[in-house]
Amino acid sequence: MADFWAKSNGISLSKHTRDVLAATGVLQKKLGNKVPGDWWLGLKYAALLHDSGKVDPAFQERIKKQGQKAGDVPADEPKYKDIPHSILSLFFVRPENFTFSQPYLAYAVISAIVFHHWRESFPDYFLGSQEYLIRKKAGELEERAALWNRLSRDLVAELTILAEKYELDPAVMGLNTTLTEYLRYNTLGSAGLLIPPYTLVYLPEQIRAKAARGDEKDRARVFIAGNLMRADHFASMVEESNTGLQIDAIESGRVFTTGEIERTLKEKFNTPDYWQKQFFQNHKEAKGDNLVLVAPTGFGKTEFAFLWGAEKKNFILLPMRAAVNKIWERTRDMVESLGEKGDDQVALLHSDAALETFSRYQQQGDLESESNTRKAMELARHLARTYIIATADQVAPAALRYPGYERIFAALMNGALVIDEVQAYDPRAAAIITHLVQQNAYLGGSNLIMTATLPPFISRELVKRLGLADHQVIRLIDEPEFEGVAASCRHRLGFNVHAGDYASAVTAIIRAAQQGKKVLVVMNTVRAACEIYDKIMAVLQQEQLAIETLLLHSRFILKQKEELEKAVVEKYMPNRPDRDAGPCIVVATQIVEASLDIDADVLFTEPSPADSLIQRMGRVFRRFARLTGNNAPPEANVIIIINGGDQPLNRRRRSDQEEKTAGDVQLASGLKTVYNRDLTALSLVILLMALKGEAGLSPGSSLAEELKRKPWVDCFKKSKGKGNSGNTNRRLVEVIKSITGQTLLLTEKEKMDWVELTYGTLDELRRIDNYPLQLQDYIQKYEETLAILDHGYCSDRKRDAERLFRDINAITGVPIEKAGEFYDSIRTWLSGKNAGSLNFLELALTILPRFTVNCPYLATSNGERVRDLDFEAMLPPGLDIKSITKIRSRLERWLKGIYILDLPYDQVKGLEVQNEQ
Numbered sequence: 001m002a003d004f005w006a007k008s009n010g011i012s013l014s015k016h017t018r019d020v021l022a023a024t025g026v027l028q029k030k031l032g033n034k035v036p037g038d039w040w041l042g043l044k045y046a047a048l049l050h051d052s053g054k055v056d057p058a059f060q061e062r063i064k065k066q067g068q069k070a071g072d073v074p075a076d077e078p079k080y081k082d083i084p085h086s087i088l089s090l091f092f093v094r095p096e097n098f099t100f101s102q103p104y105l106a107y108a109v110i111s112a113i114v115f116h117h118w119r120e121s122f123p124d125y126f127l128g129s130q131e132y133l134i135r136k137k138a139g140e141l142e143e144r145a146a147l148w149n150r151l152s153r154d155l156v157a158e159l160t161i162l163a164e165k166y167e168l169d170p171a172v173m174g175l176n177t178t179l180t181e182y183l184r185y186n187t188l189g190s191a192g193l194l195i196p197p198y199t200l201v202y203l204p205e206q207i208r209a210k211a212a213r214g215d216e217k218d219r220a221r222v223f224i225a226g227n228l229m230r231a232d233h234f235a236s237m238v239e240e241s242n243t244g245l246q247i248d249a250i251e252s253g254r255v256f257t258t259g260e261i262e263r264t265l266k267e268k269f270n271t272p273d274y275w276q277k278q279f280f281q282n283h284k285e286a287k288g289d290n291l292v293l294v295a296p297t298g299f300g301k302t303e304f305a306f307l308w309g310a311e312k313k314n315f316i317l318l319p320m321r322a323a324v325n326k327i328w329e330r331t332r333d334m335v336e337s338l339g340e341k342g343d344d345q346v347a348l349l350h351s352d353a354a355l356e357t358f359s360r361y362q363q364q365g366d367l368e369s370e371s372n373t374r375k376a377m378e379l380a381r382h383l384a385r386t387y388i389i390a391t392a393d394q395v396a397p398a399a400l401r402y403p404g405y406e407r408i409f410a411a412l413m414n415g416a417l418v419i420d421e422v423q424a425y426d427p428r429a430a431a432i433i434t435h436l437v438q439q440n441a442y443l444g445g446s447n448l449i450m451t452a453t454l455p456p457f458i459s460r461e462l463v464k465r466l467g468l469a470d471h472q473v474i475r476l477i478d479e480p481e482f483e484g485v486a487a488s489c490r491h492r493l494g495f496n497v498h499a500g501d502y503a504s505a506v507t508a509i510i511r512a513a514q515q516g517k518k519v520l521v522v523m524n525t526v527r528a529a530c531e532i533y534d535k536i537m538a539v540l541q542q543e544q545l546a547i548e549t550l551l552l553h554s555r556f557i558l559k560q561k562e563e564l565e566k567a568v569v570e571k572y573m574p575n576r577p578d579r580d581a582g583p584c585i586v587v588a589t590q591i592v593e594a595s596l597d598i599d600a601d602v603l604f605t606e607p608s609p610a611d612s613l614i615q616r617m618g619r620v621f622r623r624f625a626r627l628t629g630n631n632a633p634p635e636a637n638v639i640i641i642i643n644g645g646d647q648p649l650n651r652r653r654r655s656d657q658e659e660k661t662a663g664d665v666q667l668a669s670g671l672k673t674v675y676n677r678d679l680t681a682l683s684l685v686i687l688l689m690a691l692k693g694e695a696g697l698s699p700g701s702s703l704a705e706e707l708k709r710k711p712w713v714d715c716f717k718k719s720k721g722k723g724n725s726g727n728t729n730r731r732l733v734e735v736i737k738s739i740t741g742q743t744l745l746l747t748e749k750e751k752m753d754w755v756e757l758t759y760g761t762l763d764e765l766r767r768i769d770n771y772p773l774q775l776q777d778y779i780q781k782y783e784e785t786l787a788i789l790d791h792g793y794c795s796d797r798k799r800d801a802e803r804l805f806r807d808i809n810a811i812t813g814v815p816i817e818k819a820g821e822f823y824d825s826i827r828t829w830l831s832g833k834n835a836g837s838l839n840f841l842e843l844a845l846t847i848l849p850r851f852t853v854n855c856p857y858l859a860t861s862n863g864e865r866v867r868d869l870d871f872e873a874m875l876p877p878g879l880d881i882k883s884i885t886k887i888r889s890r891l892e893r894w895l896k897g898i899y900i901l902d903l904p905y906d907q908v909k910g911l912e913v914q915n916e917q
Contacts, residue, residue: 004055004158008066011239013054014158019239020047021166022247023231030251034414035444039223042105044166045098046112046228048159049173053088055151083133086117087125090193091141091180092155097171104217105224111194112225116232118403120796123196126189138184141175148175197221198403198794219443226410233407234382243375251313252379253345253386256338258287258310264337265303275481276304283471288312288416290441290466292449292459295476296485296748297594297618298625301420301450302330308448309416317392317417319424321350322565322595327420328356328389335387343372347380349390355849358841370841383411392419392433397801399436401794405801412445421594422451422458423611423755427778430458431785432805438465452618453611453752455759456699457779461786477749484628486749490621493687493744494636495736496604500645500666505604506535508639512602513547513583518573520600521587522616524608524670526553530909533587548572549585552592555911557815558849565596573598575622590674592619599623602637606668608675610683610758613640614751636743640684643667644733667729678716678775681732683758685712688735690754691744699756704764708772711735719774812898813866814851815905822851823873830887831876838887840894848898855901859913865902869895 006016024047028040053059059082082088093113098106115122124130141148152175163170182191234250237243258280266272280287288308295301305316316331318324325348332342348357357376361369379385395417398408417440419433437447449462463473477486498504512519521536523529533551540547550572552564569575572584575597590608592598593615599622605613617638624631643666671677686703689695695706706712714731746754763779765771795801814822825847830838860866871888879887904912 004155005060005063005067006051006054007236007239008063009240010067013051013155014162016235016239017048017051017159018162019235019247020050020228020231021162023047023235023250024227025166026248026250027227027231031414035223036220038101038105039220041168042100042109042220042224043112043227043231044168045172046109046116046224047231048163048166048168049089049093049109050113050116050228050232051085051089052092052113052155052173053085053090055092055155056082056085056088057147057151058082059085059088083125083130083137084117084119084122086114087122087134087188088137089113091138091176092152092173094172094174094176097169099169102216102220105220107194108217108221108224111197111221112228114194115197115225115403116228118198126196127187131187131189134183134188135185138180138182141180142184197225198401198796215442222406222409222443223413226406226408226413229404229407230382230410234384237378237382241374241378243371243378245375245378249379250382250384252384253313254340255311255313255386256335258307260338261306261310261334264334265307267337268303268334269300274300274303276300276307278481279304279474279479280307286471286474288446290437290447290468290472292451292454292462292468292473293476294451294454294474294752296625296752297452297615298622299476302327305418305420305448305450306331306334309418309446312446313386313388313411313415315388315390315395315412315415315417316420317390317395318420319392320595321352321391323421324348324350324389324391325356326595326597331387331389343376345385346387346389347376347383347385349380349388349394351391353377353380354841355845358845362845370839373841383408392425392429393802393805396429396432396436397795397798397805399432399439399789400801400804402796402798402801404798409440409443409445412440412443414444416446416448418448418450420450422449423453423455424594424615427782428785429805431782431789434458434461434465434782434786435789437462441466453614453755455611456756457759457763457782475752477752485626487747488624488628489630489632489745489747490624490627491617491638491746491751492632492634492636493638493640493691493746494742495642495740496639497642497644497733497737497740500643502532502535502641505639505641506532506539509536509585509604510539510543510545510547513585514545516581516583517601518583518599519585520573520592520598520603520619521585522592522603522605523587523589524606524668524674526555526589526910527913528606528669529553529587529589530912533909536585536587547583547585550587551909552586552588553910554589554591555853555855555913557818557851557853557905557910560907560910562849568592569596569598573600573619575599577623590616592616602639604639604641606641606643606670607680607684608668608670609679610686610755612675613683614755617751630745632745641668642733642736643669644737665727665729665733667732676776676778679758679762679778681715681728682762682775683754684732684736685715686754686758686761687744688739691739691742697750697753697757699753699760701757702764703757703761704768704771707761707765713773716773716775719770719772810854810856811860811866811901812852813855813901814869814898815853815911816867816900816902817905818851819870819900822847823870825850826874826891827876830874838890840890843894852898853901853905853911855903855911856913859903860901867900867902869898869900 004013005011006013021044024043090110093110095106095110100106121130125134156170156173159173160170230250235247238245238247262277265274265276291308293301293304316327318327328346328348331346335342335345354373354377358369358373361372366372380388395408398405417437419437422430422433425433437449440447447466459473462468476482496505496508509519509521521532523532529551536549540549550564550567552568556564568586572586590612593612598619600620603616603620605616620637621631645666668680671680686697689706690697695701695703711731711734715728715735717728762775765773765775766777766779795804829843829847871891874891875884875887906912
């Protein structure tokens with residue numbers, strides 16, 4: 001019998017196939033009868049047949065030579081150009097012998113086999129420049145029939161015992177002479193067997209086929225293809241790695257019952273009648289169903305999600321890594337309170353998850369921290385745990401249907417997908433998430449969208465696409481038992497207008513600190529935060545005031561940023577009753593909106609959209625978050641800072657003539673780069689209307705007529721032909737100045753109503769023909785992205801899908817003045833080590849956080865201020881050529897994507913960016 005290899009490390013084809021089939025068996029045991037039995041049968045056939053094409057002698061010769069040591073391979077090693085083994089597997093499938101109850105399952109099996117390893121060149125094999133290779137191969141199979149018939153018999157003999165063990169018919173294996181004869185003279189694209197699922201070239205055919213066949217075939221294809229990828233990838237990992245994992249670890253956690261989670265939450269809340277339990281007792285139909293939950297920050301949405309997702313595999317997605325890390329810890333705590341080991345049930349998945357996991361193991365004194373980290377990350381990447389806690393960019397791009405997206409949806413099928421804080425995403429990312437939950441529901445998964453605020457246009461699409469009834473959209477504040485909380489107050493708003501120099505704001509900030517308050521200042525951009533921090537420090541030094549002051553934003557070196565965050569949470573503004581009562585000032589960007597558990601006494605903030613402002617307000621008087629009554633102070637504890645000047649601080653003062661022809665005022669930083677100007681202005685205008693008593697904050701109100709009246713009409717650009725559109729910010733500042741000194745008390749319900757009314761008004765105005773105001777169309781990006789996805793958009797590459805979702809515009813680098821120290825640290829670390837003892841996790845945990853910082857790409861003058869690393873400067877002296885080659889190769893791979901930034905770095909203010917607006 002032939003010795004068929006599946007892997008270059010000598011793993012045989014029969015062993016690999018056995019491992020993949022074993023993995024599918026574990027998956028079936030976990031999911032059981034939650035999907036049709038024939039789908040499992042189709043998955044097993046796909047597992048049995050997926051690598052049949054590897055019997056090709058050319059493949060066997062190539063893979064066996066790859067298994068040799070690099071030094072043993074001749075320099076003139078020939079390169080084989082042949083068709084991919086997954087396409088060749090088609091020649092060894094006899095679909096006429098399948099006995100499925102539904103004919104479409106044969107298509108699903110064949111599609112899963114051919115596309116379980118996708119290549120960008122695959123479309124060329126169907127109707128393009130590579131299709132001649134398939135004709136050539138078919139010709140070879142006919143011309144050398146004796147050889148290929150023998151290979152086919154050997155394959156069948158090798159896999160028959162496996163087939164029978166899993167109750168599969170061996171007759172489905174064997175050389176398909178009919179297909180071979182057809183493909184010798186025709187193209188695979190014209191055969192009608194299958195359609196490439198990941199390319200726009202075939203989109204019209206996919207749409208027609210889907211309309212003709214119904215949805216069930218598509219669901220079956222995703223199930224079989226996705227689970228084949230999961231089983232194949234996991235089996236390969238076990239076979240090729242040294243993690244010590246076994247095949248049954250592909251689904252290694254266990255689901256927890258509702259009763260178990262109820263008991264642990266009873267202990268956590270120290271009461272048997274916590275609201276999450278009561279809710280599901282009163283709304284039994286909501287358990288595990290598609291839901292939208294809108295609830296204020298700090299109300300226990302995470303525990304609600306635990307109960308909702310009981311008895312299922314859970315994916316919990318959040319927008320920020322810091323928030324993900326916290327939910328990871330809370331989920332582990334919940335699991336361990338049930339007597340289970342958190343490491344065995346909960347996985348962390350984001351770009352720095354390996355470092356977080358490694359750090360945790362080291363803190364626990366784990367002597368096997370490196371190997372346990374590798375094991376944990378493999379299980380996380382293979383979606384093997386009961387709870388997958390991740391940033392949304394790890395899952396949401398699957399909605400763009402990149403090659404292999406089925407793996408994500410297969411794991412989500414019959415599971416529970418939790419999307420937390422959907423309002424934190426930009427319109428394009430929010431549209432992708434909307435499409436993600438729609439596809440997940442269509443494929444059989446359940447969705448819980450949790451958020452502190454939810455714009456009506458997103459809510460409307462979720463209701464339509466998920467088919468939600470009224471009881472499936474819960475605004476917690478409207479529930480009868482929360483009536484007291486809804487009417488409670490903890491925030492009183494006021495305004496501070498400065499002339500472009502922050503002087504009046506700085507005076508108010510320092511005065512509040514002198515009164516013994518913990519003052520939080522939130523600016524829209526790093527540059528604005530640095531500018532107001534400089535102003536505050538100058539006054540404190542001039543007046544010799546000893547008030548602890550700290551600056552925090554995203555452009556500090558990672559280690560320093562972690563230390564600053566820890567100081568804010570534990571020293572300056574801890575959210576606990578026994579905290580130090582001393583005054584302080586923390587100047588920050590929106591980094592504090594959701595990721596840090598802090599409690600300030602007063603907030604000074606630049607204007608931003610309503611939902612963002614509410615997130616910032618949530619950091620103030622957090623101690624009163626769930627108390628009833630009026631807990632707000634008599635004076636404003638949320639002050640919106642308005643820049644009434646028409647130039648940034650760092651520009652020269654204009655001449656008198658320039659002043660006469662001055663343009664619009666600034667209003668706030670970041671209204672071109674971070675936030676939508678008109679959405680921000682509309683948020684302010686609605687507050688001002690309420691403060692002036694001209695309109696309420698009811699989300700059902702129409703403000704279309706009010707906005708056409710003065711002074712509001714002058715706060716926005718006019719539509720074409722409707723008059724002058726200049727100086728809109730100046731007009732808005734004039735209105736704000738007219739009410740300076742007045743304050744507005746907001747209830748918890750009114751804050752949520754404010755968000756809904758703002759977005760609802762924006763949506764209303766854009767639908768009115770010939771409306772005189774021209775607002776930047778924030779919602780249009782959301783709807784346009786949805787429309788593209790609805791028309792079948794699919795990304796050719798996974799990395800492109802991830803880039804589209806993340807809108808990546810930042811790079812990681814080492815500030816130039818720290819480059820020498822960075823090289824010295826790596827050189828010292830390498831000294832005394834050989835290539836075999838190098839550890840990436842050690843490098844990433846002990847060195848990189850001390851030197852690397854995130855930087856917006858635009859700040860580098862579009863790359864002009866970016867330099868490549870000097871790897872020669874990192875290498876210790878005295879190494880031989882062989883060691884240099886190996887060590888440098890590893891460093892280049894590990895440090896890929898890290899650069900030297902030709903930008904100044906200040907220990908107090910971080911990376912200095914000069915061209916940020």
